[in-house]
Amino acid sequence: QLQLQESGPGLVKPWETPSLTCTVSGDSIHSSSFYWGWIRQSPGKGLEWIASIYHSGATYYTPSLKSRVLISVDTSKNQIFLKLSSVTAADTAVYYCVRVVAGKGDVWGKGTTVTVSS
Amino acid sequence: DIQMTQSPSSLSASVGDRVTITCRASQDITNSLNWYQQQLGEAPKLLIYTASSLQSGVPSRFSGRGSGTDFTLTIGGLQPEDFGTYFCQQSYSVPYTFGQGTKLEIK
Numbered sequence: 001q002l003q004l005q006e007s008g009p010g011l012v013k014p015w016e017t018p019s020l021t022c023t024v025s026g027d028s029i030h031s032s033s034f035y036w037g038w039i040r041q042s043p044g045k046g047l048e049w050i051a052s053i054y055h056s057g058a059t060y061y062t063p064s065l066k067s068r069v070l071i072s073v074d075t076s077k078n079q080i081f082l083k084l085s086s087v088t089a090a091d092t093a094v095y096y097c098v099r100v101v102a103g104k105g106d107v108w109g110k111g112t113t114v115t116v117s118s
Numbered sequence: 119d120i121q122m123t124q125s126p127s128s129l130s131a132s133v134g135d136r137v138t139i140t141c142r143a144s145q146d147i148t149n150s151l152n153w154y155q156q157q158l159g160e161a162p163k164l165l166i167y168t169a170s171s172l173q174s175g176v177p178s179r180f181s182g183r184g185s186g187t188d189f190t191l192t193i194g195g196l197q198p199e200d201f202g203t204y205f206c207q208q209s210y211s212v213p214y215t216f217g218q219g220t221k222l223e224i225k
Contacts, residue, residue, distance in 0.1 A: 047162070047205060047216035062213040096161055103209025104152040106173070108161035 002026040004097045004109035011115050015086050018114060022080040022097030029055050030075035035100035038071065038082045041111075042093035052100050053080065087116045120144050120208050124217035130225040135196045139220045141189045141206035150210035151189045153182055156219075157202040165204075166191065198224075 008020040020038070029036065037052035037060075051071040052060045059071055070083040084091060092115050098105035121144035131137050141151065149169040154162035164173045166182040169189055179194045193200055201224050206217040 046218050047207070049212075049214045049216075060212060064213075102167075103150065103214055104164060104167050104207065105154075105162070106164050106167075108163070111161055 002099065002107050004099065004107060006095060006097045006109045006112035008095065008112040008114055010113065011117060012087060013118055014088055014116055016116075017083060017085040018087060020082040020084075020095055020097075020112060020114070022082075022109060024078045024080070027099075028075075029073060029078050029080070031055075035060075036073065036080045037098050037100045037105070038080075039096045039098055039105060039108075040093040041096065042090075044090070045093075048093075050095075051082065084114075087114075089116050092116045119213055120147060120211060120215050122206055122208055122215050122217040124204075124206055124220050126220060127218065128221040128223065130223045131196055132225045133196050133198060136192065136194050137196060137222065138193075139191045139204055139206075139222075141184075141191070141217050143187045143189075143208055143210075146186050147208045147210035149185045150208055151182070151184065152207045152209060153180075153191045154205045154207065155200075155202055156205065157199075162205060167209075193222075196222075 003025045005023045009018045012018045035052045038050040053071045068085045072081045094111040096111045097109040099107040123142045125140045151169045153166040156162040170182045181192050203219045203221045
């Protein structure tokens with residue numbers, strides 16, 4: 001059974017660059033034909049698609065975040081990473097890792113909360 | 119970006135009721151519309167994709183219709199576990215965007 005498990009720093013200070021990790025179990029990122037992505041949810045902005053990546057390294061970034069976000073994958077560890085730079089309070093959210101099939105998230109992790117506060 | 123607007127933003131209903139939630143896209147998205155259910159404290163769960171296809175394991179009381187700009191999610195015969203928040207999402211063009219959500223509460 002496919003499972004996605006996010007992890008992250010929890011509380012970060014403004015202007016820091018937190019890194020989030022998604023560990024995939026029950027499927028191999030390298031051999032699958034799926035994209036993998038990050039979606040966040042905040043009270044102010046609702047659900048927001050951040051970025052997606054294929055095991056080959058092909059990526060997609062939401063334009064509004066593209067300058068501050070980096071998505072990457074380590075197929076040997078079956079992990080997907082998200083790095084978000086120069087964070088502000090507006091980046092406070094629950095960050096979800098998802099498996100992407102034809103533009104929809106068919107499997108979601110439980111999410112990891114990132115709170116930006118000094 | 120394509121804007122997705124849901125209505126109502128909240129509604130109250132009783133177990134056994136039939137409810138319908140509407141989602142409107144700011145432009146034609148053909149049938150590239152997905153519905154998710156989110157229970158309190160949990161991640162969203164995919165219910166319906168491409169407007170009317172039921173995701174595996176989802177009860178048949180959930181149904182979706184629509185194409186172009188107007189879509190509906192109908193729950194026929196509400197069960198206690200159906201209360202929560204429902205979101206639509208367009209997968210027609212990037213950036214993929216979500217509706218603001220419809221909170222379904224127990225009357």
